[in-house]
Each structure stands twice: as structure tokens, then as C-alpha cells.
Amino acid sequence: MKKASAIETTSVQADTKRKQEIFRQMLFIRRFEEKAVELYSSGKIRGFLHLYIGEEAVAVGVMQSLTPEDRIVATYREHGHALARGVPPGAIMAEMYGKSNGCSRGRGGSMHLFDASKNFYGGNAIVGGGLPMAVGLALADKMQRNSSITVCFFGEGAVAEGEFHESMNLAALWQLPVLFICENNLYAMGTALARSHSQTDIAKKAEGYGIDSAAIDGMNVKEVEESAKSSIDFVRTKSEPFLLEARTYRFRAHSMYDPELYRSKDEVEEWKERCPIASFQKELLQESTISKDEISQVEKEIESEIASAVAYAEAGKWEPIEDLLKDVYTVV
Numbered sequence: 001m002k003k004a005s006a007i008e009t010t011s012v013q014a015d016t017k018r019k020q021e022i023f024r025q026m027l028f029i030r031r032f033e034e035k036a037v038e039l040y041s042s043g044k045i046r047g048f049l050h051l052y053i054g055e056e057a058v059a060v061g062v063m064q065s066l067t068p069e070d071r072i073v074a075t076y077r078e079h080g081h082a083l084a085r086g087v088p089p090g091a092i093m094a095e096m097y098g099k100s101n102g103c104s105r106g107r108g109g110s111m112h113l114f115d116a117s118k119n120f121y122g123g124n125a126i127v128g129g130g131l132p133m134a135v136g137l138a139l140a141d142k143m144q145r146n147s148s149i150t151v152c153f154f155g156e157g158a159v160a161e162g163e164f165h166e167s168m169n170l171a172a173l174w175q176l177p178v179l180f181i182c183e184n185n186l187y188a189m190g191t192a193l194a195r196s197h198s199q200t201d202i203a204k205k206a207e208g209y210g211i212d213s214a215a216i217d218g219m220n221v222k223e224v225e226e227s228a229k230s231s232i233d234f235v236r237t238k239s240e241p242f243l244l245e246a247r248t249y250r251f252r253a254h255s256m257y258d259p260e261l262y263r264s265k266d267e268v269e270e271w272k273e274r275c276p277i278a279s280f281q282k283e284l285l286q287e288s289t290i291s292k293d294e295i296s297q298v299e300k301e302i303e304s305e306i307a308s309a310v311a312y313a314e315a316g317k318w319e320p321i322e323d324l325l326k327d328v329y330t331v332v
């Protein structure tokens, strides 16, 4: 039997490892997307590219408490969610290139990352499109008496859509295990929250459906992790939906084409002061959970992993022309 002090040491070590891993995951997403910007600018990645930079704490904090059997539905701003869920970076990069070794065989691109083996159900270009799908997945799990829950990420722009309200209603009515996570970054493309919502307190919208909810600081990964853990426990044990509003901010433009005329540079700079990675790093250094040397080491490892992901994408093949109509359903 282990002595009390040995148990304490083991739990401190486990906590240190866990925090270092959370830090690594957030940093990985940041560096991966910075690389994607470079590749986009050089024409390797084409189409749309919506960056998650600034919002990393939400996906990373939430994923920590999910089991491999749980299901995830995300938006078109989903690189971070896919990476945090463990979709291989090479398969994501290849998908962005449009290559056939991509996670959606090169047919989806940046907005449609998909990996059934990770229970990662996209990636969806339609604002609000993931909400009814999440309700359907949870309904299937409930009917089959599975213990999985479904986590559905969406932006505050989706809350103005009918699909949000229909999904909340049915999830509450049928008592479905769905954790709705609104990533409120204050802007739906160029439309500020207050210009499109009469009630800007998103968490309150759950009340009308009899759904419990909470609003949290989405820039603070510890707060996200703790709140997500209790919300996930709630959804799983009660088989009831829950709405978590994570207040966050995207540091970059809506997509690669956006002159950003709807917000001031000062506002963006103020939010950057609250960067979830920089603030967590500061905290870890202060409490000696990580050292500067260890951070440099993590940076090096990430750089090399991303280089491998790019090499995997470069080596991938384009889908042959004769396969163009494969899996396309149409009446000719």
C-alpha cells in the first residue's frame, strides 16, 4: 500500500503532467494555424480558412473530460477542435491541401474535417448546421442506451438561427445528453452581438427551454476545463442537456478575406492582452510547473510534428479525375 506522502507526490506529478499537456495542446493549435496561414499565402491551401487563434482554451479545456466514445460536432472554425480531439495533424493538413490522404479524403477542406474513428462529426460550413445533428446523435445514443454524450460547439451567430431554438427545444423535451457550447467571440463575421441579438446574455436563452446553463471566461483554460468537467458530468449522469457559454475572442480576421472594418485595432489589442496561451504559460512558470527550457523543448517538438504534417500533405495524391462523381448522389 502506498504511503500518504507517496500518493501526494504521485498526484502532484499527475497534475503537473496534465497542465503541461494542456499547455502543449493549445500551443500546438496556435503554431499549426500559423503554419496554415503561411501555406495559404503561398497558395498551397486554397478555399476558405477560418482561424481559431485566440480561442484555443475552449476546445482544449472541453476535450479533457471527454471519453473516446463521446461525440463531437463543431463548426467551420474547427482546426483546434479536431487537433484537441486527436485527429492526426497530417490528415488535417492534407485535408486543407485537398489531397486524398486528408481526413475527409480531400473533399471537405478546412471547413469539413471529419474523423469517424474519433467520433468527430465535423466541420460544417452551415452556421447552426451542427446543432440538429448533435441532437440526432444524442437521440440515437439514448435509444441505444449508450453512455456517450454529444458535445456541440457553435458560434453566437448560430443562436440567431431557428436551428438553435429547435435543437434546444427537442434536446430538453426528449432529455438528451447534449452539451451545447456556444463560443461567443462577439462577432458573427462583421456583425457585433448587440446588433443582432435582443438578449446578449446567451446563457440566459437556455432558461426558456428549461435547460440549465452557465457563462464562463473562455480565455481561461482552467476555468473552461473545470466548468466543462462539471457540465459533462451533469449531462452524462442526468441525461439532460446543458448550455455553456464560453466568452472568448478571435484575434484574427473572420477568414482570410476580411478587412475587419467592424472592430477597432485597440479592441483587438486589449483582448490579445488576455491571450489564453500566454497567460497560462505565465502561471505555469510562476508555479514552476514548467521551465523556460521545457517550453523551448515543447516548441521544438511541435515544430517538427508540424513539419511532418506538412510533408504528409505534400506527399499526398490528388483524387483521380475518374473518381470525381464517386459518392456524389444526383439524378441525371
Ligand SMILES: Cc1ncc(C[n+]2csc(CCOP(=O)(O)OP(=O)(O)O)c2C)c(N)n1
Pocket (backbone or CB within 6 Å): 075, 077, 125, 126, 127, 128, 154, 155, 156, 157, 158, 185, 187, 188, 189, 254
Ligand atoms: C446558414 C448560414 N447562414 C449564413 C452563412 C454565412 N456565414 C458564414 S460565417 C457566418 C458568421 C457566423 O458567426 P458565428 O456563428 O458567431 O461563428 P464565428 O465565425 O464567430 O466563429 C455567417 C453568417 C452560413 N455559412 N450559413
